[in-house]
Amino acid sequence: MRIAFIGLGVMGAPMAANLLAAGHQLSLSRVAVGRHDALIDAGGEAADTAAAAAKDAEVVIVMVPDTPDVEEVLFGTEGVAESLQPGTLVIDMSSISPTATKEFAARISTAGGHYLDAPVSGGEVGAKAGTLSIMVGGSTEDFEQARPLLEVLGANISHIGEVGAGQTAKVANQIIVASTIEAVAEALTFVEVAGADPAKVRAALLGGFASSKILELHGERMITRSFDPGFRIRLHRKDLNLAVSAATELDLALPSTALAQQLMNAAVAAGDGDADHSALVSTVRRLGGVTA
Amino acid sequence: MRIAFIGLGVMGAPMAANLLAAGHQLSLSRVAVGRHDALIDAGGEAADTAAAAAKDAEVVIVMVPDTPDVEEVLFGTEGVAESLQPGTLVIDMSSISPTATKEFAARISTAGGHYLDAPVSGGEVGAKAGTLSIMVGGSTEDFEQARPLLEVLGANISHIGEVGAGQTAKVANQIIVASTIEAVAEALTFVEVAGADPAKVRAALLGGFASSKILELHGERMITRSFDPGFRIRLHRKDLNLAVSAATELDLALPSTALAQQLMNAAVAAGDGDADHSALVSTVRRLGGVTA
């Protein structure tokens, strides 16, 4: 397939590499510094603008940081919409606002294109290994068309519902992960301050009702203070901003999510913005006067 | 072994039955109405008071609702301490204050006894099946002495540390479970209000970083509105009261735990006190104006 791939950062570059390896033709835009050569060597073609990349593409994949970035690459100057061919499928794999997604899809549709939102989880590790979880919103037809490509990128592909439903699922994912991290951080800090051994408590709790991927993986990181990302607090905070904004648009109170967002602000203020999100435990420990 | 078993409610009665079935001699105190006959038929001996039950016991097991109940059966009028033989091992399997536990252990020690705190998780189902998780605080010697009995009652026996460490681990467990339930409740309500399908989102999220026993089991209950306990909100709230009190004694801020405690107050006020703790989702939905 002829694919325009726009956004080649930490996540996008290995995803593009996997698509090239699977034999697809890629036109590449917004190549991050230093990632260019390897992808060109692997057969990718550099494009100066998003419009140029999208010109002859059957599928346009977008993987950029935030809602305004998607708006810019789709509808800005020299954006995708300027050269969009009728019938082209735009797949936005960024994590952005569900509401904006619906609006972007409507505009692409008006321009003759099709639209899927397909945000991912699984991080850089999953992007490289092609084992991402991908949550997809859009029509069944478009989903079926995209499926072969998505199966190159991920191991767990779910069609959630109409356009926007993929982003909604991703928001739900980030809500759960954030509050579970905070829960584990409070529990393990409590154990530490109470004078018991967090490692033994973690081990005892795994398998019971308190068991979670977060307790297993991030709990371990908290105990060993191993905060190399993984997923950065700064990025998780961005996703919580999306969650709180989306909830406010829906008149929905999410007090635990809003609290986690505030604690991530504190983590960034303390200099942990580029640490793994398990470093939220450092904020809880500082609040408890634990400085060791 | 000659065991005094004090407290035969929803949890205690099946635990006592399992010990009888394993061939131990039981002297029973505080038999809940209607649970008496089956245990006596199975070979248990009724005692009028905790002191009478403990008189000739090698091991005293306590399984009562809250900190003041433990204090009363141990140190109240006609309590265990009045008849405690030197060397007797007291095992408190109730879920109570870690701080009070240390004080109770010291008083039992002064009276010539030994003390383990060994709270459980796994609920009525685990109590009947003998598959409880048991978190134990106390000396290694006492733990080894108790181990054969605990293995009759549970499947996952952890020696966490000194006296009090078992209760500390149980508090940590209840902190994580409560905040994770709230996290899943916020996420699934967000999905519902945003117009996507919570069941599809739950399925998509299982296996990823948001995966937890709570998402799997309680998430299902939330989606199907199946709130038969399980573990009652009223009881979980009691455990959060312990958590917040214990944290306050330690000058530790647990904002997410305190929030969950308040939301459980709201759940009880709405009439959900005797529903399963997954019914916390009803409070989140009411806050969002979702009444269907």
Add this chain to the structure above:
Amino acid sequence: MRIAFIGLGVMGAPMAANLLAAGHQLSLSRVAVGRHDALIDAGGEAADTAAAAAKDAEVVIVMVPDTPDVEEVLFGTEGVAESLQPGTLVIDMSSISPTATKEFAARISTAGGHYLDAPVSGGEVGAKAGTLSIMVGGSTEDFEQARPLLEVLGANISHIGEVGAGQTAKVANQIIVASTIEAVAEALTFVEVAGADPAKVRAALLGGFASSKILELHGERMITRSFDPGFRIRLHRKDLNLAVSAATELDLALPSTALAQQLMNAAVAAGDGDADHSALVSTVRRLGGVTA
């Protein structure tokens, strides 16, 4: 003075009327339906666009709902910037983002104009009576130039600091008001549920450390359930969105403010969005199961 006044809603219309009454020449844009005639009768001149209104103005006053509205009237198609004369003073009296304010001021400055942010508090009553509190950010020179106009509109004019400082002060105001309303709501609901008389408690507390304008005025509204606005929950929520966004940009955790924001979401979901912000007590009472 020749003034362009853009935005003639609930607040803007009476403010414009006061300026007309004080003898100023007004060119009016964005006249809300039904407010037009009275202002024209009073000597105002209708303009079709913001650019037309601003063409010959010495001062441009903007009073619109939110950040994107200010951006549109200043820099959108047929906006103020298109016709701005060198030296014109733009006074934005809307309540908007402090960060965006700095950016807007820089763009106006580049276009040869001057800029003050001058948000108000005091509501419709204060707008009509000319007794608004006005918090001003900008240079001392610009402030002194604007002062005679601001004194027509308000009774309490404060020059806080550089551009943006007026909006910062307004955000601070809305943070305090929101959390104080929540505090009074929790206290009076506690009293009610505990079986004492909220009116007597309110009276006893006035004069002591718990005393505030909110306890005095909004406390009375809560007790008598008189929720005619005043200031609508929907608008206060918008201001809290500004506060939380601005704090996030600054990596600042404001947990109490974020909680109030979420509770206002719940209030809107319950149908209280157009009630006075003192109706936040209804959300607290519902959480407590108080339905009378």
Add this chain to the structure above:
Amino acid sequence: MRIAFIGLGVMGAPMAANLLAAGHQLSLSRVAVGRHDALIDAGGEAADTAAAAAKDAEVVIVMVPDTPDVEEVLFGTEGVAESLQPGTLVIDMSSISPTATKEFAARISTAGGHYLDAPVSGGEVGAKAGTLSIMVGGSTEDFEQARPLLEVLGANISHIGEVGAGQTAKVANQIIVASTIEAVAEALTFVEVAGADPAKVRAALLGGFASSKILELHGERMITRSFDPGFRIRLHRKDLNLAVSAATELDLALPSTALAQQLMNAAVAAGDGDADHSALVSTVRRLGGVTA
């Protein structure tokens, strides 16, 4: 009148001195070290125990730190109940649990006595000056009997309702004061981090809807970092513990109060427990990474 005064700490000692100065006979118990001589010189009579102090008293005034202290001096060994004469009026001016208060009153009544709860606000300054605010629960008859004494001690005496209503009002007072301090702390820290002048903002906000005794007095302390108590965070936290416990007994969710309680834990952990409660701003600033 013959008064037994039990509890002569920071608050009790100057209150007792005022009663002596007004010509009453005082029998003194639980005299804090160093406060004894002045009160004896002023005509007070030392008693070895609460029972001895109460033996011939017409009125017993209790002013001790917390609920268990009141229980001990009333009903413990050599407590008031042992020597209580029929018709004696017990006035508890401590700040304790409203629920326990009702129980204590019932026991005093059974013993032939009368009971008022009459907690105060106004701090050491008010105690010395005789200008305390006093919130009273109990029968109108008992209130009228106590009034002449209370008027010696305070300037603002309110009969709120039945027994317990005084403590309920005091809890409401502490809820409002705590959350208002947090609100002002968040607002002023926001202003500081945003680069504006907190002193100017405070001045601008006084007089408007954000105006409160706390903004006036504690806001000033926050800005000048003058944290000599005043009222200690440690004691305010104790009162919030009462508030949260009382609310939980009533199945009432008080999320803002619970949050303030947790932040006071953090303040104590940071070493600010004996600072004035306005030092809660230091916790907010630390969360924001402001260390200057």
